[in-house]
Amino acid sequence: MRRRPWILATALTMAACSSSQPERGGTPAPQTAGPHTDLFATDPFPSTYQRFPGQQTLIRHATVLTGTGEVIEDGAILFRDGQIVGVASTAALSPPNDPTLIVVEAAGKWVTPGLIDTHSHLGVYASPGIASLSDGNEMTDPVTAEVWAEHSIWPQDPGFGHAIAGGITSLQVLPGSANLIGGRGVTVKNVPARSYQAMKFPGAPHGLKMACGENPKRVYGTARESGTPRGPATRMGNVAGYRTAWIEASEYRARWKRWEAAGSPAADRPERDLQLETLAAVLEGDILVHNHCYRGDEMVTMIDVAREFGYSISSFHHAVEAYKVRDYLAENDICASMWADWWGFKLEAFDGIKENIALVHEAGACAIVHSDDGHGIQRLNQDAAKVMGAAAQSGISVPPEQAIRWVTANPAKALGILGQTGTLEAGKNADVVLWSGDPFSVYSRAEGVWVDGAQLYDRTAPDPLLHRDFMTGMAPGGMGR
Amino acid sequence: MKRFATGLVPVMTALALTSSAGAVGAQTVAIQGATIHTNVQDPLEPGTVVIQDGQILRVGRDAEIPVGARIIDGTGLVVTPGLFDSWTQLGLVEIGLSAEGTVDRTTSDERITASFNPVDGINPASTLIPVTRVEGITRAIVAPSNGASLIAGQGVLIDLGPGPVTAMLMENPVAMFASLGEAGASMAGGARSAAIQQLREAIQDARDYAANRDAFAQGNRRGYALSRMDLEALVLVANTDIPLVLEVHRASDIQAALRLAEELELDLVLSGVQEGWTVATEIASARVPVLVNPLVNLPGFASLAATYENAARLHAAGVTLAIASFDSHNSRNIKHAAGMAVAHGMPWDAALEAITLRPAQIWGVGDRVGTIEPGRVADVVVWSGDPLELTTAARHVFIEGQEISPDTRQKALFEKYRDLSRLPR
Numbered sequence: 001m002r003r004r005p006w007i008l009a010t011a012l013t014m015a016a017c018s019s020s021q022p023e024r025g026g027t028p029a030p031q032t033a034g035p036h037t038d039l040f041a042t043d044p045f046p047s048t049y050q051r052f053p054g055q056q057t058l059i060r061h062a063t064v065l066t067g068t069g070e071v072i073e074d075g076a077i078l079f080r081d082g083q084i085v086g087v088a089s090t091a092a093l094s095p096p097n098d099p100t101l102i103v104v105e106a107a108g109k110w111v112t113p114g115l116i117d118t119h120s121h122l123g124v125y126a127s128p129g130i131a132s133l134s135d136g137n138e139m140t141d142p143v144t145a146e147v148w149a150e151h152s153i154w155p156q157d158p159g160f161g162h163a164i165a166g167g168i169t170s171l172q173v174l175p176g177s178a179n180l181i182g183g184r185g186v187t188v189k190n191v192p193a194r195s196y197q198a199m200k201f202p203g204a205p206h207g208l209k210m211a212c213g214e215n216p217k218r219v220y221g222t223a224r225e226s227g228t229p230r231g232p233a234t235r236m237g238n239v240a241g242y243r244t245a246w247i248e249a250s251e252y253r254a255r256w257k258r259w260e261a262a263g264s265p266a267a268d269r270p271e272r273d274l275q276l277e278t279l280a281a282v283l284e285g286d287i288l289v290h291n292h293c294y295r296g297d298e299m300v301t302m303i304d305v306a307r308e309f310g311y312s313i314s315s316f317h318h319a320v321e322a323y324k325v326r327d328y329l330a331e332n333d334i335c336a337s338m339w340a341d342w343w344g345f346k347l348e349a350f351d352g353i354k355e356n357i358a359l360v361h362e363a364g365a366c367a368i369v370h371s372d373d374g375h376g377i378q379r380l381n382q383d384a385a386k387v388m389g390a391a392a393q394s395g396i397s398v399p400p401e402q403a404i405r406w407v408t409a410n411p412a413k414a415l416g417i418l419g420q421t422g423t424l425e426a427g428k429n430a431d432v433v434l435w436s437g438d439p440f441s442v443y444s445r446a447e448g449v450w451v452d453g454a455q456l457y458d459r460t461a462p463d464p465l466l467h468r469d470f471m472t473g474m475a476p477g478g479m480g481r
Numbered sequence: 482m483k484r485f486a487t488g489l490v491p492v493m494t495a496l497a498l499t500s501s502a503g504a505v506g507a508q509t510v511a512i513q514g515a516t517i518h519t520n521v522q523d524p525l526e527p528g529t530v531v532i533q534d535g536q537i538l539r540v541g542r543d544a545e546i547p548v549g550a551r552i553i554d555g556t557g558l559v560v561t562p563g564l565f566d567s568w569t570q571l572g573l574v575e576i577g578l579s580a581e582g583t584v585d586r587t588t589s590d591e592r593i594t595a596s597f598n599p600v601d602g603i604n605p606a607s608t609l610i611p612v613t614r615v616e617g618i619t620r621a622i623v624a625p626s627n628g629a630s631l632i633a634g635q636g637v638l639i640d641l642g643p644g645p646v647t648a649m650l651m652e653n654p655v656a657m658f659a660s661l662g663e664a665g666a667s668m669a670g671g672a673r674s675a676a677i678q679q680l681r682e683a684i685q686d687a688r689d690y691a692a693n694r695d696a697f698a699q700g701n702r703r704g705y706a707l708s709r710m711d712l713e714a715l716v717l718v719a720n721t722d723i724p725l726v727l728e729v730h731r732a733s734d735i736q737a738a739l740r741l742a743e744e745l746e747l748d749l750v751l752s753g754v755q756e757g758w759t760v761a762t763e764i765a766s767a768r769v770p771v772l773v774n775p776l777v778n779l780p781g782f783a784s785l786a787a788t789y790e791n792a793a794r795l796h797a798a799g800v801t802l803a804i805a806s807f808d809s810h811n812s813r814n815i816k817h818a819a820g821m822a823v824a825h826g827m828p829w830d831a832a833l834e835a836i837t838l839r840p841a842q843i844w845g846v847g848d849r850v851g852t853i854e855p856g857r858v859a860d861v862v863v864w865s866g867d868p869l870e871l872t873t874a875a876r877h878v879f880i881e882g883q884e885i886s887p888d889t890r891q892k893a894l895f896e897k898y899r900d901l902s903r904l905p906r
Contacts, residue, residue: 128781158780323898344810345577353891374779382871389872394895442820442871474785
């Protein structure tokens, strides 16, 4: 499989980061990387996504938040064949001569890029939330890098349909946080499908879910049914667990690369290890690390672990204390995926403040509003608005054209798909939301959502074929939202 | 001695700040020139409200301001009654998980179910209370969780001003909380019908006990399923001195709860009711109020008809409803919940009432709080704008006429970390 340009970009960023960091005593140098190999990047479950049919569409006279930090009053966007053709003021974007052109008159309405959630469990913890559908945590070992969240995804989870009504066009589905290393996450398009492969975002890198803190030590620190406690039982046990796994992965990677350098002799082919293959792909820069981590000090520890083994962290998740280490995040080019206001449900969430996201943003780091929740994913824009309000109250002004980046461009960056989506720019995927008003008002609602130029949500005319099977013929509420 | 050495003035300031949360006394305050939503008349745009001795003294377009009153310029601001969250565990829960000793919401002791009263577990110094009140929530129900029984226990009504808890209590107990439907079934051996039967037996036993206390004390009465303490508590429900709050969601569970309440002649409040809109006319004709959360819509097997439009549809059918957070750390999100109800079809005035006047009425204190009119308790909030909007902030919060301090632990953390250059690496 050919490496995609954005993976290359990620690898370069990583190299730049590690070279800019001062050496620290006692820290072994990163493993010698050598030339990149595709050995670990194979995907036996390739994307079969095909964009839905869509007509050339012009939305005009709207307030357009481009996701690049700009706002265009009386703006317009034109898209065709799944791609954005142009974004400009209405006056500057003349309608093409196309008898099938759909023109949406959007005075008083707002247009944004499709919203992107870096942290969802849709499909793996589907609705209804019953034991039959609890498929998000492989709680059988603290390191389960071998599992892939996509193999738990139920494409018929009605939550996907609710999410698109909230403007979500792409999302990363992750394993849960019971394990130190929980497995691979997958980025999908929020489209109806009969298989998850048909949702899989073409070319998006996989994610690797890692988890700090309380969850792994709680799950594995208490005596199991066997009566035998197993590790980790402590935070120091957590860190030993990550490092042990990365040592094995480094050796595995070196073994395969030596074999490849020797001409890949069939007789000497190393034994495949599904777990280490995923970790080796991280070390190779082909899989992006998404690290559940609440406390600031633990984030700093994880930055050191990453440096020890020569990988980069794409985003910390939850990061309730990101504001305490926002300078570290900025220096290391690590995103933080955060809630607007969740706090206190455990000690590592006790220091949550509503300015968290705004402070990370202000520090020049990559701030993201994430959900981790089937309801929250329906209103990432509203959570961003809560942060704007709290920040303003504390003297930090974040205008809409910046705040929209928390739910569009920045999550796209963290997922390695910013080259295709996350902003409204010519040539990018036509992932577009038309809002009834300012998306940061509680009263505004998504009226239309386009994925790759196809309108997959129309508030005025819901299409039953786009509903998920579970709700089909089930209840009068149906897709009531 | 040290405090004298460091200077008397700072100490006095600190004391004044501390007491400003509650004990400043009978300061007269006039909020002048704001848009005032009174819940009893059309909004005053603008108007003036005067607070004195813990009460609303007067309100009107040109209400007279007493000499010497502190005047708050309300130009461009919005005034509402204090918000009222109808389901929280404020004071009972500090840290939800793995923090021993910080959670007092329930017990596994099967002898303490209906008799569970949270008052002695409420911590007025909880960090959650300031975090909640600075966002305009001035009163809350504190309800227990289910422990060993589908009867969780008694809820109380508190204000979010300073402690001790005795100073916060407004109604104790205010209601009895229990669960039917899925949750009730799981605590009654696994079937909905068993849960109904347990509840029926409990009420019948309470009535029998109340009529035969002497015989019971002498050991001359049949055995009861519940302890003496639980029966005593349930007598309040059996006599309709307090309402029974039943958590139910599925339409058939709502109907079963309505039937049971009619059969046993109970004063019923329904909680949750995610499928409530499908049986709204039945709920309305039974004159049973409901507590709803407009922030949920994902289907479960007991909530297949869940929709964000539930509140709007219940309201349109004539059901009395309060919007509750069913949360503690984020009780402050009842504003967001009310805004979502409006976004999904509920009239704005009704949504504001659902977090102010309706809860007051449901919990039997509508003659004291929930409106801005002379003689009412002065729970008043001055907002930077529309209180249901996500970017609006509460500028001044009065509880019983006292302006509460803007200080919270979260604010202190923000200020500590505002400038990282002052902190060690």
